[in-house]
Each structure stands twice: as C-alpha cells, then as structure tokens.
Amino acid sequence: MFKKARLKLTGWYLLIIMSVSILFSLIVYQESTLELGRGLRMQALRFNSRERVMEITSTNQPPHPFDISVLEEAQKRIAMQLLFINLGILILSGLSAYFLAGKTLKPIEKVLDEQKRFISDASHELRTPLTALKSEIEVALRDKKLNLKEAQKLLQSNLEEVDKMQSLSNYLLTLSRYQNTQLKLDHEIVKTSEAIQQALINTKKIASIKNIKIFSKGKDVELETNYVSLVELLTILLDNAIKYSRKEGSIIISTKSDKRKVYISVSDEGIGIKASDLPYIFNRFYRADISRNKTQVEGYGLGLSIAKSIADMLKGKITVESRPNKGSTFQLIFSLRV
C-alpha cells in the first residue's frame, strides 16, 4: 500500500517540478530566440549602413539581409540544450522526489503500524476474558444438574471476567483521552500533600490486602498543575509499587523541590525491573516477563504508558531506576509554574 502511495506522491512531486521547469524553459527559449533575432537584425542593419557610407558597393545593390540559417541553427542549439537540462532535472528530481516521498510517508506509516499493533493487542487482551466467559457459560448450560450454589459460583467467576474487561476498557479510554492532542487541561495551584493523600486513599484497599506500609516524607510543595491528572498519575505509580512489592513490604513517597522544580518519587522494595526491560516499560501493552509469569500479577501493560502520557500532558517528566529483586524508584519532575 505504501509503495503505491510513494510512487503516486513521487509522480505528483515530479509533475509540479517538471511543469515549472518546462514553463521556465519555454520562456527562456522564446526570450532568447527573440533576443537573438533582434541582435542579428541589428547587426545586418549596421553592416548595411556601414557599407553604404563607405560606398564600397554600388548604390543600387540591395541591402545585406541577415542570415536566417544562423538564427535557425542557434534556435536548434538552445532547444537541444534546454531539452538536456530538462532531462537532467527529470532524472535528478525523480530520484529526490522518490526519496522525499518516502520521508514524507515514513511518520504516517509508523503511526498506522502502531495503530494496527494497538488494535491487535487490545483485541487480544479482550479475547482472553471473553473466551473464559464463553466457555464457562457453555459448560454450565450443558450441565443438566447445575444447582444454585454452582450457578452462583459460576456467576461470581463471570463477574470477575467482566470486571477485567471493564478495567481494560477504562484503561483504553484513559489512554486515548490523554493521548488526544486536542485535550486542554485546566491548571490550578495544587498542594503535593493533597494529591498524594488522594492517591493513597485510591490504593488503600490493595495495599491493605498485601499488608504494605506506605510512608510519605519530604516537604509539601505548591505547584501549578491539573489536580485530577496528578492524582491519576500518582495512583498508577503507587498501584504498581504495591502490585510489584512482596507482602508486608514498604513503599516511600518523597517530595523535594528547588527554585524551579518539584521532584516526587515513589520507591518500592519489590521485584524490580531488568535493565533489558527498562527501555520498553512505557510502551503500550508491554509487560516484563517476570510480571506475567513468576508473580502472576494482573495487568495489561497500560498503566505506565498512561502515566507517561499524563506526565507529557502536564509538561513533566517521568524517570525510573530499578534493580531486580531490590526495588524500583519512579520519579516525577514538574516545573513549579507552567
């Protein structure tokens, strides 16, 4: 598909360049032959009048005409030269138009590829709970002796699968919201302590299930940002820190600032991230193998890509440092005023 589009675009580029070049050549040809004709006529005129003055020839001899074959010869030469120039332009611009068309289409191709991958990943993630749901219902329908207790158990399991799909669709909606370049977030003065407090409330339940202690230290800083998005971002980082921590572990949220920036970090003592995984963890649907296999932690690999989109939207930065089996520190950096 892109090969065809590239050739088409090359054709359009060439059409524009060659139209300009041919038009320019026609003008040059027209003007130069006119100028040449005028020059030759002037020359003939001057020649005739000089001969008359010098009275070398008899007076009844006709004036010396200018030689038309000289003009024709010159016209032919100009036309040939212009033809060669145009051929050169055609070859050169053809090659550069093909190269430029490739360059123009490259980012579009990349976005389309990404979109295709995104759709296929999202469908794949949706298919897993849907398949589980379908097979559970089918098995139950075939069971003639299904009693109320078993039916309730089945519905409970169905509900879990529905919850997974709901959470995936929520993730996808949040991601598309923050990746929408048209989105304009309102900014207000936000106290970091309040945003952290709200993120702690949001993750309280899962932290208590694993009996994880969370400490918040450092100063309370005021910054100009969007409160809801900052809370959402902190919640994702805290949620991950809890998910990838061992039971009874501890997490530290610390805040510091200098004259222009505020630094909020979330550190855990959990499973950590391998150096080879680090460059990819912010990619959509990326999950390190260790999270998929060993620990069986639930997730879709969308949290950090949402976190990155929020940080970008808030004109901030998100960095990570991690060591396997030692823990991870995610740091957010924001300007105090935007």
Ligand code: ADP
């Ligand atoms: P999810 O947690 O749903 O898998 P994320 O996008 O939030 O998706 O994270 C991507 C991957 O980065 C995770 O699968 C995990 O491998 C790794 N990761 C993120 N946060 C942490 C953390 N605090 N500790 C260890 N690994 C983490």
